[in-house]
Amino acid sequence: MMYCPFCKGPAHTRTSRYLSETVKQLYYQCTNVMCSATFRTMESVDSVIQRPSNTDLAGDEFIAAHSGKARKQSL
Numbered sequence: 001m002m003y004c005p006f007c008k009g010p011a012h013t014r015t016s017r018y019l020s021e022t023v024k025q026l027y028y029q030c031t032n033v034m035c036s037a038t039f040r041t042m043e044s045v046d047s048v049i050q051r052p053s054n055t056d057l058a059g060d061e062f063i064a065a066h067s068g069k070a071r072k073q074s075l
């Protein structure tokens with residue numbers, strides 16, 4: 001969710017697409033019926049707080065199964 005730059009009401013994502021692995025373009029529509037503005041934004045990875053852990057558990061069946069689920073949710 002993002003606030004409309006015109007009426008400051010809540011705007012919802014209508015669609016989005018990845019321009020690269022770290023940059024996403026999103027189209028928003030304002031939910032205020034008196035405004036209904038539509039606008040586009042950019043979302044990008046700005047900073048990495050902590051890199052992925054360097055583990056040798058990739059061959060572990062349980063860990064591998066759960067890391068796959070986590071990746072699906074983040075996209």
Ligand SMILES: [Zn+2]
Nearest residue numbers: 004007030035
């Ligand atoms: Zn608006």
